[in-house]
Amino acid sequence: MNVYKCTLLSNTRLTESSHDLRVLAPEMKDARPGQFVHVKCEGFTLRRPISVCDFDGEILRLVVDRRGAGTDWLTSRAPMTVLDILGPLGRGFSADGNILVVGGGIGTPPLIYAAKSAASADAIVGFRTASAAMLLGDFSEVCGTVQIATDDGTLGAHGRVDTLLEKRLAEHKYDRVLACGPAPMLRACVRVCAGAGVPLEVSLEERMGCGVGACLVCAVKLKDGNGGTYMGRVCKDGPVFRAEEVCFDD
Amino acid sequence: MTDMRVTLAGVELKNPIVVASGTFGFGHEYAELFDLSELGGICVKGTTVSQRDGNPSPRIAETPSGILNAVGLQNPGVDAFCAEEVPFLRKFDTKIIANISGNTLEEYALLSEKVSAAGVDLIEVNISCPNVKAGGMAFGTDPRSAAAATDAVKRNAGKVPVMTKLSPNVTDITEIARAAESAGADALSLINTLLGMRIDVRTRRPIIRNNTGGLSGPAVLPVAVRMVWQVANAVKVPLLGMGGVASGADAAELMMAGASAVAVGTALFGDPYAAVRVRKELEEFCETNGVAAVRELTGAVRPW
Ligand SMILES: Cc1cc2nc3c(=O)[nH]c(=O)nc-3n(C[C@H](O)[C@H](O)[C@H](O)COP(=O)(O)OP(=O)(O)OC[C@H]3O[C@@H](n4cnc5c(N)ncnc54)[C@H](O)[C@@H]3O)c2cc1C
Ligand SMILES: Cc1cc2nc3c(=O)[nH]c(=O)nc-3n(C[C@H](O)[C@H](O)[C@H](O)COP(=O)(O)O)c2cc1C
Ligand code: FES
Numbered sequence: 345m346n347v348y349k350c351t352l353l354s355n356t357r358l359t360e361s362s363h364d365l366r367v368l369a370p371e372m373k374d375a376r377p378g379q380f381v382h383v384k385c386e387g388f389t390l391r392r393p394i395s396v397c398d399f400d401g402e403i404l405r406l407v408v409d410r411r412g413a414g415t416d417w418l419t420s421r422a423p424m425t426v427l428d429i430l431g432p433l434g435r436g437f438s439a440d441g442n443i444l445v446v447g448g449g450i451g452t453p454p455l456i457y458a459a460k461s462a463a464s465a466d467a468i469v470g471f472r473t474a475s476a477a478m479l480l481g482d483f484s485e486v487c488g489t490v491q492i493a494t495d496d497g498t499l500g501a502h503g504r505v506d507t508l509l510e511k512r513l514a515e516h517k518y519d520r521v522l523a524c525g526p527a528p529m530l531r532a533c534v535r536v537c538a539g540a541g542v543p544l545e546v547s548l549e550e551r552m553g554c555g556v557g558a559c560l561v562c563a564v565k566l567k568d569g570n571g572g573t574y575m576g577r578v579c580k581d582g583p584v585f586r587a588e589e590v591c592f593d594d
Numbered sequence: 595m596t597d598m599r600v601t602l603a604g605v606e607l608k609n610p611i612v613v614a615s616g617t618f619g620f621g622h623e624y625a626e627l628f629d630l631s632e633l634g635g636i637c638v639k640g641t642t643v644s645q646r647d648g649n650p651s652p653r654i655a656e657t658p659s660g661i662l663n664a665v666g667l668q669n670p671g672v673d674a675f676c677a678e679e680v681p682f683l684r685k686f687d688t689k690i691i692a693n694i695s696g697n698t699l700e701e702y703a704l705l706s707e708k709v710s711a712a713g714v715d716l717i718e719v720n721i722s723c724p725n726v727k728a729g730g731m732a733f734g735t736d737p738r739s740a741a742a743a744t745d746a747v748k749r750n751a752g753k754v755p756v757m758t759k760l761s762p763n764v765t766d767i768t769e770i771a772r773a774a775e776s777a778g779a780d781a782l783s784l785i786n787t788l789l790g791m792r793i794d795v796r797t798r799r800p801i802i803r804n805n806t807g808g809l810s811g812p813a814v815l816p817v818a819v820r821m822v823w824q825v826a827n828a829v830k831v832p833l834l835g836m837g838g839v840a841s842g843a844d845a846a847e848l849m850m851a852g853a854s855a856v857a858v859g860t861a862l863f864g865d866p867y868a869a870v871r872v873r874k875e876l877e878e879f880c881e882t883n884g885v886a887a888v889r890e891l892t893g894a895v896r897p898w
Contacts, residue, residue: 345626558624560668561663563653573647
């Protein structure tokens with residue numbers, strides 16, 4: 345982990361609001377699936393956490409959705425811009441064995457690197473609508489089967505990923521499910537995987553300050569295994585947690 | 595070569611740049627990035643008598659040139675701090691500044707006794723944290739209770755000097771400063787965060803789960819400079835200035851206003867090397883401007 349000045353090589357639009365950024369970052373050599381980087385956006389006090397979508401030892405791929413002023417700045421950078429990136433940060437996925445990745449919306453990017461690193465992988469991805477779907481080509485490259493769901497039925501199955509997940513787990517065996525997406529989707533995955541008895545790892549989101557574990561603003565309530573709870577840090581102890589560690593109740 | 599040494603409450607710091615409580619944890623994380631011995635001192639995360647979970651998330655919101663935070667004093671408790679964190683920090687050639695927060699005078703006394711026995715170099719008394727409903731605020735906003743907390747800590751600190759940390763959320767900060775000084779504070783630190791609030795207008799919900807939080811970062815620098823200046827004119831004890839420092843020039847500004855040393859906090863979130871950079875920039879400033887010893891900057895403002 346360190347601060348690196350990295351050159352933006354390309355910036356391609358994926359959907360209405362999301363961009364695919366390729367950054368020259370050979371220094372990130374330890375970047376693991378599920379880890380993230382903390383990107384400085386000009387004019388802001390805080391960095392913006394973005395998951396490692398892919399990394400080949402040289403080129404770091406970040407997929408960024410325009411949500412507010414910071415990601416607006418980031419997604420409108422021209423190639424050759426030098427970005428100030430802190431990373432790689434946090435604890436990533438156990439991306440080995442035969443896995444199933446489950447993603448929702450802007451939670452899908454980190455699952456590319458995870459699927460690619462595992463011995464074998466299948467994917468279930470969900471989006472709001474067909475025009476918001478992204479990275480489908482990338483998922484087909486690194487996964488055996490890719491199932492899609494959209495909230496409005498404009499692409500793939502009409503409905504939510506957990507319906508597909510439940511069916512999939514009933515018919516196929518996996519060492520582990522890895523999930524990243526909005527909180528309601530993660531909660532549904534917890535319920536389905538617990539029912540099927542399949543280990544689940546979830547990647548959580550929380551507003552961050554330092555990104556390295558020092559300021560304690562990114563707290564998440566975790567179970568200590570003895571009936572008690574304690575506060576963990578999404579940036580340092582996560583963002584990926586074993587589902588049974590996390591208190592999803594509040 | 596500028597002489598970067600300064601003294602704060604009789605404690606010699608190798609340079610005037612320290613890190614602000616709550617922004618640096620207990621140093622473990624930043625120790626992966628640089629040698630903590632580069633810092634004049636480390637104000638560690640605030641500690642309390644018992645372990646605290648703190649507030650629910652979200653605990654942070656961005657603001658124009660700053661942030662709001664409501665961590666709620668999450669910490670492992672004073673015993674864990676003394677047993678685990680003090681020995682870790684002792685490995686570095688820098689001063690350890692404990693930061694203690696009590697809900698009663700008895701708690702302040704107990705915390706003081708424990709951290710001084712653990713061998714910290716200086717005790718910072720947090721009477722100003724605006725986040726904890728039952729604690730901080732009340733002590734920091736009333737001269738009598740500010741004096742009482744300072745006194746409780748001082749009586750139990752043995753030889754360890756005591757520095758009371760002032761809240762900016764008061765009508766007249768000099769009144770509280772004088773009260774702390776007369777109760778025996780060897781130094782004062784300021785400013786803690788300014789109480790603020792942000793609302794997400796789409797959801798009509800405050801961004802921070804605690805509703806309100808403490809404002810810090812570059813936005814508060816002018817308030818910090820003004821308050822340090824006022825307090826420097828009101829008391830004789832040395833001051834540790836902080837609030838929005840992000841460059842060597844900012845640090846020089848706080849020193850000229852009257853601070854003997856300067857803490858860097860929120861700036862670390864944008865640049866993890868901020869404290870080290872501020873120190874270097876301050877040294878360069880001194881060299882360029884013919885300042886032989888950085889301590890000459892303290893109170894060097896020439897007011898109109
Ligand atoms: C571990 C992690 C990985 C992430 N990976 C990606 C990714 O790969 N691609 C992507 O597009 N987005 C990702 N996000 C979400 C992304 O960080 C936010 O969308 C972004 O910070 C919003 O910044 P903004 O200035 O555009 O929005 P604003 O709403 O203006 O931001 C204001 C403040 O709130 C914070 N904030 C707002 N929304 C979020 C959020 N959802 N999570 C964390 N902080 C937030 C911002 O960082 C900033 O400090 C990730 C978040 C986390 C925690
Ligand atoms: C995340 C965070 C946590 C903090 N925790 C504490 C604390 O535990 N005790 C304390 O006295 N001050 C605490 N502070 C206040 C800082 O020490 C400092 O007074 C304030 O942030 C102003 O300096 P800055 O603008 O450089 O950050 C905290 C500030 C932040 C941003
Ligand atoms: S963001 Fe500072 S501890 Fe996680």
